[in-house]
Amino acid sequence: MAKRSIRRVAGPVLAVAALALVAPAAGATTPKVSVTKVSVTKVSVDDNFFEPKRVTVTVGDRVTWKWDGYVAHNVKVEKGPQKFKSAIKSEGTFSRVIRKPGVYRIVCTLHPGMTMKLTATDVPDTTTSTAPPPST
Numbered sequence: 857m858a859k860r861s862i863r864r865v866a867g868p869v870l871a872v873a874a875l876a877l878v879a880p881a882a883g884a885t886t887p888k889v890s891v892t893k894v895s896v897t898k899v900s901v902d903d904n905f906f907e908p909k910r911v912t913v914t915v916g917d918r919v920t921w922k923w924d925g926y927v928a929h930n931v932k933v934e935k936g937p938q939k940f941k942s943a944i945k946s947e948g949t950f951s952r953v954i955r956k957p958g959v960y961r962i963v964c965t966l967h968p969g970m971t972m973k974l975t976a977t978d979v980p981d982t983t984t985s986t987a988p989p990p991s992t
């Protein structure tokens with residue numbers, strides 16, 4: 857009698873264990889693809905500072921600034937290969953896809969000293985190039 861009940865339990869447990877082994881292996885390929893394609897970098901716009909102050913991205917990446925403080929700020933490229941500027945606001949987000957490699961000095965025009973440095977590096981392989989392939 858006691859032996860019977862043990863055998864009954866053993867069957868389903870083994871089946872669940874087998875499923876658990878398969879599931880992580882199948883799902884592991886999904887994040888790999890998205891990481892290589894587009895990466896999103898987030899920068900916090902807080903009261904009188906950017907966090908982090910130094911950011912490095914790859915050309916084609918999106919950078920999103922998120923207003924986390926209470927005071928109004930803006931995001932402006934003071935010096936850099938690509939110019940952009942957000943509105944002055946105290947909440948919400950602002951985002952840009954970085955298209956040109958180089959060093960960007962970004963400031964909040966309302967607060968002297970509220971600066972950050974964004975470095976954009978060129979894509980090593982040109983798989984995402986906008987130019988059409990030279991085939992005839």
Ligand SMILES: [Cu+2]
Binds near residue numbers: 929965
């Ligand atoms: Cu500011």
